[in-house]
Amino acid sequence: MNDQTRVPPPMNGRDPANLRGDPIDGERYYAKDFAQQEWDHLWTRIWHVAGRIAEIPEPGDFLVHEFLKESVICMRQDDGTIRAFYNSCGHRGMRMVTATSSMDAITCPYHGWRWGKDGVLQHAQDADSDFSSGNPCGVLSLVELRCDSWGGFVWYSMDDNGPSLQDYLAPMPALYRNYPMETAVRVAWYRIKVDANWKFVTDNFSESYHTRTAHPQVPPWIDQDVDTARHEMWPSGHGRTVQPMRPSLTDRPAGGVDLMFRQILTDWGIDPDRYDTYEDFALQGWKDLKEAKQRLWQERGYLHYEHMDAEEITDSPHTVIFPNVTISFLPDNLIFFRSEPDRDDPEKCWFDLWCMAFPVAGEDEVESIMAGRRPLRECDVCEVRNFDGGKGVPELAGQIVYQDMMLAQNMQAGMHSRGYKDAHLSDQETRVRFFHEVLNDWLAERKP
Incomplete structure (x- = not known):
């Protein structure tokens, strides 16, 4: 039984020395016999x-x-x-x-x-x-x-004989014990059919190397620079990227003015013009934001900050729970992503997007990270859509998940190419191959 208050040290998710080197072949994304192995050895046991x-x-x-x-x-x-x-x-x-x-x-x-x-x-x-x-x-x-x-x-x-939920999730319950997750309100609820194998989603959320290409709106908001974010993984297959929520120093906005971070600082009573350089604006402003939030959270009604530490109230640990659940932990939001295989076609999957927000005293609306402004109440209807090249969810256009789904179909097609043999990964994509190695262990009955 795991000690649910202890977090074992993670492996470095940027160190390929932690990998066996199992190839990521294309057939695992489309072969029906591979999908059957997943049902027999993975889905019926997790x-x-x-x-x-x-x-x-x-x-x-x-x-x-x-x-x-x-x-x-x-x-x-x-x-x-x-x-x-x-x-x-x-x-x-x-x-x-x-x-x-x-x-x-x-x-x-x-x-x-x-x-x-x-x-x-x-x-x-x-x-x-x-x-x-x-x-x-x-x-x-x-x-x-x-x-x-x-x-x-x-x-x-x-599985009647598998690990308990707490053991299966470890160390996530201990890592996130400061977040009052049960109080979060689901304000947007989507289930979207996507033309790609379910593993595309876990692959995608296991690295941020694609961000500057696919999500140019992210660097002004979250610093995912290669030497900035922490990449962590555990033997169970769970992993996360801990990202400072501050402007990137590599991908600076045109004109040198970051309006988003300026507004965040202003909202917490910090003058964004007090800093002499952009580096001070990003780095010292981030530190000043931590101090302001720790000092003002109670009077501002951010009661969910009560037990959160300085990193948790300003940063975003983007977390993959093996094999198919991802949760973005943000100071004021939780975003739940999940991919599930289609019942008949391994080249399709269902993608779930649940946008959740922590209640703030006096607020009856929230700016959800992926779905725009929403009433701060439980959404009681699931929007079931077919992505259809983006036409099925026009209201999500320009959002991070929309941009990811736009990539999915061609990524799936590429798995059939005779030109694809194995992924040639950067160090910061180590967790992608590690996910497939843990999956291989489940299929070979070496897990849990």
Whole structure:
């Protein structure tokens, strides 16, 4: 059992000496037999996110999470706990519910069998007269899965014998113990079909080498310079890039004026014209911002800062949780990204984008990082879209995730080329190959 308060030292995510050198071949992005190996050895054994705890506050509220050809119900119990069951009627296997809802019991639409919140059969037609094996009510139960929570998320695993959620996630619960993640409000909720294998997303979020090319709007806001950001990874496959939220000194704005950071400093009572050089503006201004936030957070209503340290209130640790969840931790926002394989085509995937914000006293709107200005309340509708070259989500045009998705289809096509043999990676892309090496370990039954 891991000590959930201890964070083991990370490996250097910029040191290729930490790699075996497993090739990243193209077939793993499109071959159906490789996708089947992932189902057999990975997806049926890891922990999955079903949804947000905030979606099911009352007994009888439940989430439905569909993954490939499986479906799972996570239901709030009378005692406040959450239990997970396969969405398959114990009578003839009928899928019983299709969407998040609330019921005192789940009734199968085929023959009317009714299952209680605890999964136990309450009612069946002709239960006393037509079952020679005996009345099944009170005897049969839906098949249950392990269910747990962390970070305001509901998690489940199909593996009865795998690690606990806390052990699976370690050291993330300890790393992020200062963030009141359960208080974050999901203000935007998208599920987008993308024409690429699910691994493109994890690859993409495991490095920031592409930022200055694909995301020119980022350097004025987050410093991802090669010698600035910290690249960290753990044997489990989890990793992160810790990025100072200050202007890059390499990619300076045209005209030498960074309006975004000037506004941030001004908002916290710092005169951006007090600095003699751009270097002082970026570096000393960043330090002054830390001091101002530590001094003013309570009177400004930023109550989520209470336990956060100086790095956490000004920086962004962009974190990949193996194999398919990424969370950007920002001082005032959490951004949840997830990729899941398409049920039929390994060259397509679903991309989930959940924009979350920490409540600030007196504020009823928030500037979400990826989805623009939004009301500060739980979004109750998931926007299901087909990316379709960007036409399916025009409101996200110009956002970082939109720019990433614009790259996905051609990246997927490149995996079929006879000209592609293996990735030739920079040191700051070490985590990309490490992800595939950990994936190989799972497929070879060397993990967890």
